[in-house]
Amino acid sequence: MPVEGFLRSCETQFDLIFMDPPYDYPGMDKLVATIFERKLIPAHGWVILEHRNTSNFEAVPHWETTRKYGTSCFSFFGWEEDWIYPPINRSISRTNQITYKKPLIKFFVYIGFDNNL
Numbered sequence: 001m002p003v004e005g006f007l008r009s010c011e012t013q014f015d016l017i018f019m020d021p022p023y024d025y026p027g028m029d030k031l032v033a034t035i036f037e038r039k040l041i042p043a044h045g046w047v048i049l050e051h052r053n054t055s056n057f058e059a060v061p062h063w064e065t066t067r068k069y070g071t072s073c074f075s076f077f078g079w080e081e082d083w084i085y086p087p088i089n090r091s092i093s094r095t096n097q098i099t100y101k102k103p104l105i106k107f108f109v110y111i112g113f114d115n116n117l
Helices: 003-009 028-037
Strands: 016-020 046-052 063-069 072-078 108-112
Touching: 003 028, 016 028, 028 046, 028 072
Parallel strands: 016 046, 016 108
Antiparallel strands: 046 072, 063 072
């Protein structure tokens, strides 16, 4: 099933949606918008989009931050304005454990893309 069809028909909420489309996939911003329009993540949920470092998603609604790793980037999208993401804005306890404000992930979906469809 094409990813657009999956997102339009999905009735499950996920705590984390990780999308890894081909870097030249058209309409990645529309896919992110569909996820939020359909409320496929709860208030504490995350959408992570892997993309080329020449793509910029800062103007896409719900964008929070982008992390760059060589020629690849991961853009993070969420509902909450006070989102705290690793590894910035973390607190380290005396036992050196990193704590975050977001709850643990219970439901996760990986959206892979197949160019052969």
